[in-house]
Amino acid sequence: MKDFFEVLEQLYKKVLLGAPLENDNQYYISYLNPAFSDQDGSASTSSEFENTLRVRGKCQPSPVNPSTTSVAPVYLNSAREITLLQLTVIKVMVTRILSVETELQAKEKYREIIKILLKSSDFNSELTCMFQNLDKLLSHMAAKCLALLLYFQLKEKITFSNSWIAFCQENLSEYSESDTVLYCLWTLTAVMKEILKDTSSQKTEILKQFLTPFDTLFEDFYNSLFSQHFANLQDTSKIVNSLLCFLELLELLIASRIHQELDFTCQRILFLKPSCVLDVITWPVQAFVKRKFLIFLKKCLLWKVGEDLRWGSVAALKSPNHHLDVDTLALADAVLQAVDSGLLRTLSVRGKPSCFGGSDVPPGCEHPSGPDHVILRAASLLILKSLEIKFQNCTSAKEMKVDLQRFMSELLTFLKPRLQPSLQSHNPCEWLSRVFIEQDDDMLEAAKASLGIYLKLTREHEAAYSLPQEKETWDHHTHENGYNPHCIFLFFLKNIGFDSIVLLDFLISSETCFLEYFVRYLKLLHKDWDTFFTICKYFDVTECNDSINICGRTSSFVQDRSSNHRESRPLTALGSHRNSHACVSWVTAASCEPLSQVMMSRESHATPQASCRSSLQAPQSLVDYDSSDDSEVESTDPCLADNKQTSLYQEAAKEIQDTVGASGEKKELSLELQSMPMVPKESNTPFSVDCDIAPNNTVCEVGISYRTVKCFEELQGAISRFQKKNLFPYNPTALLKLLKQIEAVCKKSMNPL
Known part of the structure; x- marks a missing residue:
């Protein structure tokens, strides 16, 4: 031996x-x-x-x-x-x-x-x-x-042995509690992963060869597994393991359909019978199982299944598939039907904190109570994306409005008691930034879906905009149901501290859909500037009243921004709306105190106090970027091509910080901004809010519109410099054109000719 x-x-x-x-x-x-x-x-x-x-x-x-x-x-x-x-x-x-x-x-x-x-x-x-x-x-x-x-x-085109196919048929024709089923599912899943990671041109043929003998078999196991009565099972751990194993295989099957030109029944089974998977969310299973299924459904609607695989060069999505669109619509309808039947009312979101090295809290230590934010995010995005998909295929404006009001009301009712501190009634649109504050990619997907819903409904309601009263009613509807795109974007900017470097990071990165969302929003902003500016006024007045209510805490609160920028940004953005006594409400805005009573003079707006200027400078980045300027070498030296992405971030930090950091250029920038007040043509004075509070409180001293346009200006300048040096990862010409249009409409609103 x-x-x-x-x-x-x-x-x-x-x-x-x-x-x-x-x-x-x-x-x-x-x-x-x-x-x-x-x-x-x-x-x-x-x-x-x-x-x-x-x-x-x-x-x-x-x-x-x-x-x-x-x-x-x-x-x-x-x-x-x-x-x-x-x-x-x-x-x-x-x-x-x-x-x-x-x-x-x-x-x-x-x-x-x-x-x-x-x-x-x-x-x-x-x-x-x-x-x-x-x-x-x-x-x-x-x-x-x-x-x-x-x-x-499969690679060598060797036919599977009859014994292997018979083994799979024996174990997957119907659900059993045998461990052999798990190993069978695990083996098939491992084969699927290897196929999908393959970079050869024969991937489609290999996949077809693999799925052909198992097409009906996977469908039979799907029906058998999800038809089990969980409460009647003696050993529930067996079915939980089977659910998770089969869920991974199901995700790979759907991913193979999206990325390859195949249309097997086993690849469509979820879309043909979605209620089976949705029912698992209502089962009395552990929270992590429900979390897995919600995230899986969310990925299916976003077409992000299989995103964790390291795809090869053929990973790009194929051309639009009508059958896939139809199936996605069927899944979205099934999700909305489940919500209409009370899915959210039965969904438990009791949170359990994640601990380093495990999920159990040591004896004698109490863990803070709170909701499972992963479930909140997944459920919220699932509903929002389902509404967007349904509305894309709906032509009845009345039906869309009724559905939106019903489902958004259900969602907000579900979220309000689970968010601490609770959402305030004066701006329900805050829910999106509150729920997704810890997940950038989901937040931007939700914002994009919300914007898509708004644009679809706006197109259907354009005929009703002939009267100002009808337009006001429509705006009220968007705020009441928490999907006004201007509010959502402003909350996003507040969360990142109006930091143009963060926007640049999002634009350069391919990990989120920010570019697509940002372009669509800028197009809307160009056409709807006056509405945006009006909303900025409401934000400013609400912030001012909130700051007065918490005057004793505001000073130290603002100081914390410089010492702990990353953690204080969400608090600064969200805390400003927590203690308002509804002086400004979207429901009763017309009856509130006239805005002219809280306006500053032109001079005080154009020249903010020194403390205000410092608060508007680009805050510290999440990464300590290198400030050295070696861009010319980076653009010409082929040896540094692999480091191009890193150089982009370094160059962005230096260029933008130079714009707002140097004392000489800061004065020039201030004078330049003075010549471009941010007010619509109906007003004769630039807008800001004058509050009788401590001098070092800058929350109310500079309006939201001022900070937004200033952020856009810094972003535009940084992108232009990158473009001139051939450092931007794609052609930003269209994006720069949109930003210049925003600048033009801003100037025109102040100086109409």
Whole structure:
């Protein structure tokens, strides 16, 4: 047995390095074909196994230079360890065959050995027998080895053995509590991952070859699994494991449909029968299971399933697919029907804090009570995206308005008691920034969906804008239901401290949909500037009243921004609306105190106090960027091409900070802004709010519109400088054009001709 193990150990070292093998193929086959152990793992005492090792041990090992590698398995002379080493060698050998780094001569030798091994016996069947082994490590290694062998067969166009297909049919035709089902699902999922990560042009054919024998089988298992009555099961952990395993496989099936031109039934099963998955959310299962399913449904509506895979060069979405659009609409309708049936009212969102190294709180320590914000975000975005998808396919303005009011009312009712401090009635649009404050990508997806809903309804209601009263009623409806795009964007800017560097980071990054959202919003802002400015007034008055109400705490609150910028931004933005006594309300705005009574003079607006100027400077970035200016080298030196993304951030920080940081340029910028007051043409004086509060409180001294346009101006300047130096990752011409249009409409509102 010792000699046998040494031969395997040397073979492992060679294969791990991708080194050529000198002996004939049968020599290696005799060592790689495992003598499988019994279910109780007692094969080490089996005389048959001992005899097998004794016969194989007569072969002399090929010489290996020990200095060529420092990697070696633990030396344990037992049947279990030998079997594990055999499976490991096979797995590494297949990996070497699939790797482009392996030398051609060695790769061909490995390929011949694996093909002979597959033909010499029903190797797949022998591996599936190990799924029932009580030794979980052996079962897991057998599943990993089998998954790679199956993928190898697909690549080599080797037909699956009948025993493997029969094994899958036996275990997946209907749900059972056997562990074998889990290993079967895990193996199929691993094969799918390997296929989807493949960068070859044959990916579609390989996927088709894999799915053809299992198409109806996956559908049968879907129906059987989700038809189980959870409350009647004795061991609920078994079905939870099956749910999570099958959910991962289901996500890969849907991802393969989005990225490949295939349309199998198993890829559509979720969209054909979505209520099955939605019902799981109402089951009395653990919170993490509901969280998984909500996130999965959200990904399906956003077409982000499989986003965690490292896609190859063919990862781009295919051309628009009408059938996929229809299926997505069916899923969105099913989600809204579930909400209409009381899904949110039965959804428990009791939170449990995540702890380093685990999820359990140490004894004697109390964890803070609060909602599960992951569930809140997923449920909110799920509803918002479902509404957007439904409205894209709806032509009745009346129906859309009724649906929007019903579902948004349901959502806001669900959120209000779970957000601490609770949402205030004077601006329900605050809900979006409050819910998604910790998740940038979801926040921007929600903002984009909300903007899409607004634009769709606006187009349908344009005929009703002939009378100012009807326009006012429409604006009230958008605020009451929490989807006014101007409010949502202003809350977003407040959360990032009106920092143009953050906007630039979002524009450069491809991790969010910010570019698409920002372009669509700027187009709206260009046409709807007066409405935006009116909303800015409401924001300013509300902030002023809130600041007066909490005057004793405002000074220290603002000072915290400089010392803890990242943490205080959300508090500054959100806290300003928490203690208002509804002096300004979207419902009763017409009856409130005239805005002219809270306006400042033109001079005080154009020249804010020194403390105000300092608060408007670009705050400290989340990363300590390098301030060195080496952009010319970066743009010409090909050796630094890989560092281009990093240089973009460094250049952005320096350029923008230079604009607002240098004393000479700061004065010039201030004079430039004085010549461009931000007021609509109906008003004769620039707007800001004058409050009798402490001098170092800058919350009310400069209007929201001033800070917004100043942020846009800084952003425009930074993008222009990047474009001139060819440092921007894409062509920003259209974006700059939009920003210049905003600047023009702002000037025109002040100086009409």
